[in-house]
Amino acid sequence: xxxxxxxxxxxxxxxxxxxxxxxxxxxxxxxxxxxxxxxxxxxxxxxxxxxxxxxxxxxxxxxxxxxxxxxxxxxxxxxxxxxxxxxxxxxxxxxxxxxxxxxxxxxxxxxxxxxxxxxxxxxxxxxxxxxxxxxxxxxxxxxxxxxxxxxxxxxxxxxxxxxxxxxxxxxxxxxxxxxxxxxxxxxxxxxxxxxxxxxxxxxxxxxxxxxxxxxxxxxxxxxxxxxxxxxxxxxxxxxxxxxxxxxxxxxxxxxxxxxxxxxxxxxxxxxxxxxx
Amino acid sequence: xxxxxxxxxxxxxxxxxxxxxxxxxxxxxxxxxxxxxxxxxxxxxxxxxxxxxxxxxxxxxxxxxxxxxxxxxxxxxxxxxxxxxxxxxxxxxxxxxxxxxxxxxxxxxxxxxxxxxxxxxxxxxxxxxxxxxxxxxxxxxxxxxxxxxxxxxxxxxxxxxxxxxxxxxxxxxxxxxxxxxxxxxxxxxxxxxxxxxxxxxxxxxxxxxxxxxxxxxxxxxxxxxxxxxxxxxxxxxxxxxxxxxxxxxxxxxxxxxxxxxxxxxxxxxxxxxxxx
Numbered sequence: 001x002x003x004x005x006x007x008x009x010x011x012x013x014x015x016x017x018x019x020x021x022x023x024x025x026x027x028x029x030x031x032x033x034x035x036x037x038x039x040x041x042x043x044x045x046x047x048x049x050x051x052x053x054x055x056x057x058x059x060x061x062x063x064x065x066x067x068x069x070x071x072x073x074x075x076x077x078x079x080x081x082x083x084x085x086x087x088x089x090x091x092x093x094x095x096x097x098x099x100x101x102x103x104x105x106x107x108x109x110x111x112x113x114x115x116x117x118x119x120x121x122x123x124x125x126x127x128x129x130x131x132x133x134x135x136x137x138x139x140x141x142x143x144x145x146x147x148x149x150x151x152x153x154x155x156x157x158x159x160x161x162x163x164x165x166x167x168x169x170x171x172x173x174x175x176x177x178x179x180x181x182x183x184x185x186x187x188x189x190x191x192x193x194x195x196x197x198x199x200x201x202x203x204x205x206x207x208x209x210x211x212x213x214x215x216x217x218x219x220x221x222x223x224x225x226x227x228x229x230x231x232x233x234x235x236x237x238x239x240x241x242x243x244x245x246x247x248x249x250x251x252x253x254x255x256x257x258x259x260x261x262x263x264x265x266x267x268x269x270x271x272x273x274x275x276x
Numbered sequence: 277x278x279x280x281x282x283x284x285x286x287x288x289x290x291x292x293x294x295x296x297x298x299x300x301x302x303x304x305x306x307x308x309x310x311x312x313x314x315x316x317x318x319x320x321x322x323x324x325x326x327x328x329x330x331x332x333x334x335x336x337x338x339x340x341x342x343x344x345x346x347x348x349x350x351x352x353x354x355x356x357x358x359x360x361x362x363x364x365x366x367x368x369x370x371x372x373x374x375x376x377x378x379x380x381x382x383x384x385x386x387x388x389x390x391x392x393x394x395x396x397x398x399x400x401x402x403x404x405x406x407x408x409x410x411x412x413x414x415x416x417x418x419x420x421x422x423x424x425x426x427x428x429x430x431x432x433x434x435x436x437x438x439x440x441x442x443x444x445x446x447x448x449x450x451x452x453x454x455x456x457x458x459x460x461x462x463x464x465x466x467x468x469x470x471x472x473x474x475x476x477x478x479x480x481x482x483x484x485x486x487x488x489x490x491x492x493x494x495x496x497x498x499x500x501x502x503x504x505x506x507x508x509x510x511x512x513x514x515x516x517x518x519x520x521x522x523x524x525x526x527x528x529x530x531x532x533x534x535x536x537x538x539x540x541x542x543x544x545x546x547x548x549x550x551x552x
Contacts, residue, residue, distance in 0.1 A: 002290050011287035012295060014278050014379065019288060020358075021420035022298025028366075053421070054428055080366060082296075085424075090304075090356060090383045092420065092427035092451055103290065107366045131471070132443055133407025136421060143419035144297035144368065145329070145412060148361075151368035152330055167408055175368055195407070 003070050003104040016101055018084030021092065022142040024101070025049035029067070030237055031077040031106070035273060036067045038237065041200045046083060049139040054094075055085050058102050066104055076109040078238055082142070112239065117262065120245030120254050121160035123234070125223070126150040126175065130166045130195040138198040150175045161234055163226065163247065166195050171221045174234045177242075178202035181221065182231035182257045187214050190221045201235035201265075208264045214257065231255030241265055279346050279380040292377055294360030297368065298418040300377070301325035305343070306513055307353040307382070311549060312343045314513065317476045322359060325415040330370075331361050334378050342380055352385040354514055358418070388515065393538065396521030396530050397436035399510070401499070402426040402451065406442045406471040414474040426451045437510055439502065439523065442471050447497045450510045453518075454478035457497065458507035458533045463490050466497045477511035477541075484540045490533065507531030517541055 002010055017023035027042040036042070043060055050057035063081070071079055082103040088095040128149045136143070150164050161174045172190050173179055178199040181188040187209045192198055209216050226232065232244040232252050241262045243254040278286050293299035303322050306313040319336055326333035339357070347355055358379040364371040404425045412419070426440050437450045448466045449455055454475040457464040463485045468474055485492050502508065508520040508528050517538045519530040 004290065010290055012290050014280065014286055014288050014381065016295070017424070019292070019295040020418070021424055022418055023421060023424050053425065078366060090354060090381075091386075092423045094424070094428050105290065105366075110367075128411045129409070131407040131409025131412070133405070133422070134443070135404050135425065136407070141421055142296070142298055143421045145299060145417055145419045146409070147368045148293070148297055148299050148370070149329065149411065152370050167410070 001070065001106040003066055005102055006066065012101070012103070013087050015087040015089075016084055017086065017088050018082060018101060018142060020088075022144070023053075024055065024082055024084030024142045025053065025140055026083070026142060027081045027140065028237055029079040029081065030109075031071040031074045031079050032273065033075055034068075034072050036071050036079050037269060038200055038204075038272060039064065039067055041203070042081070042237070045140065045198065045200060046081065049141060050083060052139055053085075053141065055083060055100055056098055057083055058100060063102065066102070070104045070106050074106060078107040078109055080105045080107065084142070110238065116160060116242050117240065118254070120243035120252070121234075122158055123161045123163055123174070123244045123247040124154060124159050125248065126153050126162040126164045128153065128164070130164050130172050132166055132168070132194040134194055137195050138192050140197050147175050160242070161244075165223065169223065171223055171226050172196040177234035177236040177239065179234050180205065180232070181225060181229040182255055183225070183229055185215065187216045187257065188221060188225070189216070189218055191218045199235060200237050201240065204265065204268065205235055205241065205261055208261060208268060212260070212264070231258045233258050277346060277382040279342055281378055282342065288377070288379070289363050291363040291365075292360055293362065293364050294358060294377060294418060296364075298420070300331065300358055300360030300418045301329065301416055302359070302418055303357045303416065304513055305355040305357065306385075307347040307350050307355050308549065309351055310344075310348050312347050312355050313545060314476055314480075314548060315340065315343055317479070318357070318513070321416065321474065321476060322357065325417060326359060328415055329361075329417065331359060331376055332374055333359055334376060339378065342378070346380045346382050350382060354383040354385055356381045356383065360418070386514065392436060392518050393516065394530070396519035396528070397510075398434055399437045399439055399450070399520045399523040400430060400435050401524065402429050402438040402440045404429065404440070406440050406448050408442055408444070408470040410470055413471050414468050416473050423451050436518070437520075441499065445499065447499055447502050448472040453510035453512040453515065455510050456481065456508070457501060457505040458531055459501070459505055461491065463492045463533065464497060464501070465492070465494055467494045475511060476513050477516065480541065480544065481511055481517065481537055484537060484544060488536070488540070507534045509534045
């Protein structure tokens with residue numbers, strides 16, 4: 001189901017710069033009982049991305065209204081929101097007047113078994129590396145060939161996520177998630193100044209951990225630090241927090257801090273949800 | 277004018293991965309007297325790009341037929357060809373069966389004054405840098421936010437092109453062109469192993485120069501090497517060869533080798549054109 005600039009449509013102008021150049025940003029939002037979860041946080045990141053890409057973002061109230069309009073009646077779904085620079089002529093130069101495109105689409109919630117949250121997933125390291133570019137780092141923009149190519153590296157259903165390294169060999173994130181390491185009493189997550197996406201769940205997990213007086217360090221992280229982690233987990237807005245139980249031949253227990261953060265996260269989500 | 281999978285249309289499915297993720301490749305081809313110029317070379321690069329991105333490319337004969345179909349009757353135009361991975365579900369994972377999308381579009385030829393070729397253009401250095409990623413380097417893919425952002429840095433018509441550096445400060449290419457430096461009797465052009473596009477004109481110019489026994493070196497190039505060039509020019513399939521007469525405050529003459537390559541290129545184009 002699509003809502004394109006407020007209208008129910010399933011096609012878009014070929015001249016749209018989202019199609020021509022990946023010239024836009026997006027959000028992937030969980031829908032629970034007709035409510036887009038963490039919508040404010042998603043819109044906040046969307047506005048930040050638009051600011052950095054110089055795309056005039058549509059009005060917040062309008063986006064909120066349309067998000068609820070599409071989510072209404074769905075007990076569980078995924079809502080995707082795309083903002084592009086709108087239609088333009090051939091060539092990279094922006095049109096003099098930008099009329100951004102806004103697109104909401106509603107998708108089925110993936111059929112993930114509960115065991116992924118409870119007992120963890122299997123992960124792998126991807127071959128394709130993330131390029132370094134501080135100018136675009138953090139933004140959830142529509143240039144996603146690296147993730148597409150990384151996700152194409154495996155096809156068997158017994159591996160749920162692939163971790164990606166940058167061209168220097170540092171671990172940055174999963175193809176669709178951010179990654180966290182517990183070592184001793186400290187929570188580590190890769191810095192995303194050079195590449196990677198600033199995940200909504202990443203921010204929430206960091207905030208929840210700090211509230212519990214857990215030391216959180218964002219830093220450049222090596223493959224070795226992943227291998228020698230006490231606990232390892234990935235996060236995104238749809239999966240929540242998934243422990244990693246195995247990466248290549250290395251095995252991990254679902255640790256206490258991971259479980260604590262899962263509980264805190266669910267409680268926080270419940271709270272936010274009731275405030276809507 | 278558009279030809280989408282063989283049909284005259286102006287919209288595309290919102291689920292197309294070209295729109296969702298910039299998941300595709302493109303070519304920008306000159307049309308002269310109803311003929312797409314250097315079509316074989318463009319299709320060759322397109323196939324190479326599809327191969328690297330694991331997109332099953334449509335049949336060459338079909339693409340040739342449709343290219344001529346759209347170009348027919350145009351004395352001078354720009355033909356853009358896009359191949360995407362086609363429609364797919366939400367998420368980076370490729371669909372099990374890929375039905376690639378092919379799109380031809382015909383655009384007016386830009387109104388460039390003859391003086392750009394004859395007396396040169398003004399250029400600038402862009403602030404936004406190119407990210408490094410050998411996995412995607414060379415391919416003319418649809419993830420073009422870096423170029424879009426670089427081209428947004430200036431709006432005055434007295435600057436025709438911006439040169440882009442990579443995150444290490446090495447000069448790689450223009451926002452829409454490749455760049456060449458003449459120093460002494462040697463022709464230099466930036467290596468494109470880490471980032472940048474392998475331009476059709478870039479390949480032709482290298483080949484033409486070598487045929488004339490001119491030494492051609494592809495290497496990492498600094499901003500200083502640009503400043504201290506004897507001759508400086510940029511190339512692409514639409515502009516051909518444009519000398520740079522000024523970049524920032526540095527001025528250049530339109531040099532002898534640049535003029536020779538312009539003549540050789542026009543002759544070669546004429547030859548190819550008659551072979552069509």
